Amino acid sequence: MPQYEDYVNWRRTFHQYPEVSEQEVETTKRLKHILENYDIKILDLPLKTGLVAEIGSGEDFVAIRTDIDALPINEQVKHEFISTNQGVMHACGHDIHMATILAATTSLKTQEDTLHGRVRIIFQPAEELGYGASYITETQVLDGAKAILGFHNYPSLEVGEFAIKPGVLTSAVDRFEFKIYGKGAHAATPDQGKDPVIVLGQLINSIQSIVSRNLSAFDCAVVTIGEVSSGSTWNVIADEAYVQGTVRTFDENVRDQIQQRLDAISQGLAQAFDVDIDLNYERLPGAVVNDEELTDKAIEVAKKVGYKVEMLEQPLTIGEDFSGYSKYYPSVFALIGSQSEYDLHHPLYDPDERILEKAPEYFVNFVKQLLNN
Ligand SMILES: [Zn+2]
Ligand SMILES: [Zn+2]
Structure with missing residues (x-):
């Protein structure tokens, strides 16, 4: 049975051969190879990259997910x-995630006979694009799951620390983009053109009224315009203008409402100023929502394994594609300390490998508690 040194070796090998989203071909082969070495069943699913393995037998099943x-x-x-x-x-430390979940999987495999049910282990592609979870859920391999368990290594927590929160844990992250098509003209003859810069100004003001005038006092959201551009010189009326920005929300209804308002503003301004406006609204990951009962169990298991558990008071404003599971199935996502000076997505990100000492145990214990109790 593999030990801590093997977990570290797996992690280092994954680290040496990284592949970007949707191109995780060699990574998938490597995972397959390790799983087959331990005689672990891989389900036959129509996935281009990534895979789902299975241990145990019986009706009930729970799932564990790594990206x-x-x-x-x-x-x-x-x-x-x-x-x-x-x-x-x-x-982003997904190499750490893979090593952790492989470690948990191989350990559960040795205890297969004692499990009262099945575990499906998801090795999910394309998390960074915000929609890799949908590739897995579309196969319906998770339909009927009692629970989906996941985690992210977290650099601002020390090794041995564990943080969690019931309910909303991360924000939904969306991107919007407006293209305003007016009609260019000489700066001296505005009546001959359709000035997109005037529409741009109105658009900025109107967008900023959504949070202040359309949302209830008890809802919260952020709408930020990050980029505007139009024109190229002082004496010409431009023919196009461009605006892009982001929306962060913690509730699906608020998210829908903001998208609808952006759409209405776009149509209204187009009519009012006789221009064409294209709105492209891209839904990146939704908010991860932790099931309350599973969160309580997660805390219990984490403490049992020896973690120092911290309750988060507020959701994080980062996005995480685990929301693609928590939207449909009872799920719980935790943050586990990986203690690094530099943050996730930084070229100097260097997680502390000792996270591999305890993190696999959390999943092994959690799965056993869910299936056997
Ligand atoms: Zn990331
Ligand atoms: Zn990540």
Whole structure:
């Protein structure tokens, strides 16, 4: 049975051969190879990358999820197992996630006969794109799951620390983009054109009225415009303008409401100023919502395993594609300390591997508690 040194070796190998979202071909092969070595069943599913393994038998099942993709970042960490794939790096620690879940899987495999049910282990592609979870859920392999368990390594927590929160844990992250098509003209003859800059000004003001005038005092959201552009010189009326920004929400209804308002503003201004406006609204990951009962169990298990548990008071404003599971199935997502000076997605991100000492145990214990009690 694999031990801590094996977990570290797995992690380092994954780290050396990172692949970006949707291109995790060699990573999938490597995972398959390790799982087959331990005689672990891999389900036959129509996935281009990633896979789902299974242990145990019986009606009931729970699932554990790890993501497997890396980022288009040039690694700057100095250690002997740096990325060999120039410009690609496991800067979000999904290498740590894979090693943790593989460790838990191989350990559960040795206890297969004692499990009262099945465990499906999800090795999910394309987390960083915000929609990899949908590739898994579309196969319906999780329909009927009693629980989906997941985690993220978290650099601001020390090794041995564990943080969690019932209900909303992360925000939904969306991106919007407006293209305003007016009609260019000489700056001296505005009546001959349709000035998109005037529409741009109105658009900025109107967008900023959504949170202040359309949302209830008890809802919260952020709408930020990050980029505007139009025109190229002082004496010409431009023919186009561009605006893009982001919406962060913690509730699906608020999210829908903001998207509808953006749409209405776009149509209204187009009519009022006789221009064409295209709105592109991209829904990136939704909010991760932790099931209350499962959160209580997670805390109990984490304490039993020896973690120092911290309750988060507020949701995080980062996005996480685990929301693609928590939307449909009872789920719980935790943050486990990986103690790094640099943050996730930083070229110097260097998680502390000792996270691998305890994290697998959390999943093994949790699965047993859910299936056997
Ligand atoms: Zn990430
Ligand atoms: Zn991540």
